[in-house]
Amino acid sequence: MKSGPGARRALLIRGATTIAVVGVLCWLPQQYGPTETTLYAEALFIAVAAMGLNLLTGYNGQVSIGHGAFFGLGAYATGILMLDHGWPFLATLPVAAVLAAVVGAAVGFPALRVKGLYLALITLGLAALFPALVNKFVKSTGGTSLVQLYRVRPKPPEWASSFAAAEDQWRYYVTLVVAGVLFALMVNLVRGRFGRALVAVREHEAAAETLGINLARVKVSAFAISALYAGVAGSLAALVRLQANAGQIEVFQQSIIFLVAVVIGGTATTLGPVVGAFVVVLLQDHTADLIKDEPTLSPALFGITLILLMYVLPDGLVGGCRRLFRRIRGRMHAGSATDSAPT
Amino acid sequence: MTLLSVTALAGGYGPVKVLHGLDFEVAHGEIVVILGANGAGKTTTLRALSGMIPSDGEIVFDGEDVTGRKPQVLARRGVAHVPQGRGTIDELTVEENLRVGAWTRRDSDVAADVDRWFEVFPHLADRRTQQAGSMSGGEQQMLAIARGLMSRPRLLLLDEPSLGLAPIITQELFAQLGDLNRELDTAMLIVEQNAGLALRLASRGYVLETGRIVAQGAATELEGNEDVRRAYLGL
Numbered sequence: 001m002k003s004g005p006g007a008r009r010a011l012l013i014r015g016a017t018t019i020a021v022v023g024v025l026c027w028l029p030q031q032y033g034p035t036e037t038t039l040y041a042e043a044l045f046i047a048v049a050a051m052g053l054n055l056l057t058g059y060n061g062q063v064s065i066g067h068g069a070f071f072g073l074g075a076y077a078t079g080i081l082m083l084d085h086g087w088p089f090l091a092t093l094p095v096a097a098v099l100a101a102v103v104g105a106a107v108g109f110p111a112l113r114v115k116g117l118y119l120a121l122i123t124l125g126l127a128a129l130f131p132a133l134v135n136k137f138v139k140s141t142g143g144t145s146l147v148q149l150y151r152v153r154p155k156p157p158e159w160a161s162s163f164a165a166a167e168d169q170w171r172y173y174v175t176l177v178v179a180g181v182l183f184a185l186m187v188n189l190v191r192g193r194f195g196r197a198l199v200a201v202r203e204h205e206a207a208a209e210t211l212g213i214n215l216a217r218v219k220v221s222a223f224a225i226s227a228l229y230a231g232v233a234g235s236l237a238a239l240v241r242l243q244a245n246a247g248q249i250e251v252f253q254q255s256i257i258f259l260v261a262v263v264i265g266g267t268a269t270t271l272g273p274v275v276g277a278f279v280v281v282l283l284q285d286h287t288a289d290l291i292k293d294e295p296t297l298s299p300a301l302f303g304i305t306l307i308l309l310m311y312v313l314p315d316g317l318v319g320g321c322r323r324l325f326r327r328i329r330g331r332m333h334a335g336s337a338t339d340s341a342p343t
Numbered sequence: 344m345t346l347l348s349v350t351a352l353a354g355g356y357g358p359v360k361v362l363h364g365l366d367f368e369v370a371h372g373e374i375v376v377i378l379g380a381n382g383a384g385k386t387t388t389l390r391a392l393s394g395m396i397p398s399d400g401e402i403v404f405d406g407e408d409v410t411g412r413k414p415q416v417l418a419r420r421g422v423a424h425v426p427q428g429r430g431t432i433d434e435l436t437v438e439e440n441l442r443v444g445a446w447t448r449r450d451s452d453v454a455a456d457v458d459r460w461f462e463v464f465p466h467l468a469d470r471r472t473q474q475a476g477s478m479s480g481g482e483q484q485m486l487a488i489a490r491g492l493m494s495r496p497r498l499l500l501l502d503e504p505s506l507g508l509a510p511i512i513t514q515e516l517f518a519q520l521g522d523l524n525r526e527l528d529t530a531m532l533i534v535e536q537n538a539g540l541a542l543r544l545a546s547r548g549y550v551l552e553t554g555r556i557v558a559q560g561a562a563t564e565l566e567g568n569e570d571v572r573r574a575y576l577g578l
Contacts, residue, residue, distance in 0.1 A: 196443040200432045207430030212418030212447035
């Protein structure tokens with residue numbers, strides 16, 4: 001009785017929010033020009049990578065600062081298949097996903113033996129190793145490891161001309177659909193059986209094991225799925241940026257951006273990584289030209305904003321909002337409890 | 344019929360040996376208590392049984408040698424361990440804790456079982472969507488036991504279920520355990536410091552002292568044993 005209307009209202013709020021968010025995301029490229037549209041597409045693929053990292057780090061407690069490597073792997077898989085083998089973009093997507101997942105599982109196995117800072121260090125090594133491997137084995141036409149996709153970039157199809165006539169719009173919508181599907185899958189995953197096992201393993205390994213949970217299988221699966229998301233994100237990045245690149249600094253920076261998006265948005269929340277990705281990308285973009293002619297100050301401004309955000313909302317934007325929402329609801333309950341009988 | 348039969352069980356933590364050759368058994372549907380002072384090796388015994396620490400000797404569960412098997416294997420065979428300090432997952436809600444307790448099951452009765460334990464423990468039903476970590480110690484203990492039962496175990500290992508509970512809650516809990524045993528025929532091996540209460544629930548008991556069994560017998564017998572009374576019942 002008591003939970004009936006409350007639950008229905010929560011469902012209604014959730015449904016309305018979903019429709020509003022999807023609506024805004026679909027409308028963005030109609031409103032803005034190519035620069036902004038590409039920026040939002042960037043936020044979308046970073047959101048995909050952050051979702052994956054959130055599964056591993058947020059839900060399962062395995063810290064990785066090497067996801068830029070899986071991201072790069074996905075980007076190169078798509079880049080090379082499109083450029084050298086003439087594959088259409090969508091066909092490269094599953095290859096990038098599977099490749100990243102396999103490598104993710106391979107990294108997940110040795111990661112079973114370490115945790116915390118040590119695991120962070122191992123994944124950092126991965127981020128350092130990847131560019132070196134790429135530079136050694138990938139030789140593009142220009143003699144560098146940079147794969148340019150401008151020549152083979154996909155054109156918007158005829159049927160989409162009413163809403164995605166421009167190429168940047170088409171790339172945005174492709175990214176949006178892939179991100180949307182992966183988001184729905186992720187929500188299902190973390191709310192279900194596997195999600196509960198992930199949290200149980202994070203919180204209490206010994207207890208999880210006595211419940212019959214195979215620790216190794218759960219942890220390696222988390223690593224593989226998480227890498228798969230990063231790989232798909234990299235594949236989308238190749239589409240949006242029309243290039244695949246793996247500089248030492250870029251891979252490292254990318255890894256950190258994913259982690260920042262997860263933490264800013266709220267670890268172990270479904271919406272957190274998405275919110276975090278948009279905040280990080282937009283914040284970085286807006287602080288970049290805030291101070292004219294002072295390029296060194298912009299990153300500092302970005303950093304200060306991040307520090308302030310973490311200070312005000314230690315459990316991230318989504319976590320903080322949830323806390324606020326609970327407090328308001330608690331106060332409303334306390335208010336109504338005075339005129340109804342105590343339970 | 345013997346469900347669990349343990350022979351010459353030895354084990355400990357690294358070079359520190361805590362158990363020095365224990366022999367004991369639990370029959371199908373029986374409640375057995377292990378008594379002993381702090382440091383006697385009670386918790387270590389349960390840990391060795393559920394595979395959480397390496398052990399020597401022989402552990403036969405339901406006719407199968409399970410010595411040295413991993414905890415997850417024992418969980419699948421039907422042993423549920425409710426560890427000391429409960430081991431509930433703080434960050435999961437009460438209902439999620441119960442569902443994760445059914446990890447080893449693939450049948451479709453899980454939801455029905457969740458409802459069932461909410462009926463048995465109405466305190467938990469009120470807190471269905473609350474995070475387990477936000478509940479009182481007594482409620483968490485109830486949750487830990489209910490979660491252990493979610494796997495439909497044939498043997499429930501309970502490590503100091505009364506620890507940190509108010510006496511009235513402890514009595515309620517033990518009454519519940521008795522009811523569950525009668526109803527489900529779940530065998531229980533209970534480690535307890537509250538010897539009086541535990542002996543009233545159990546049919547048989549063992550007294551552990553520095554890793555050795557120093558006394559054993561029917562619960563009523565142990566309750567009457569002068570040495571046991573002096574040492575463990577404080578009478």
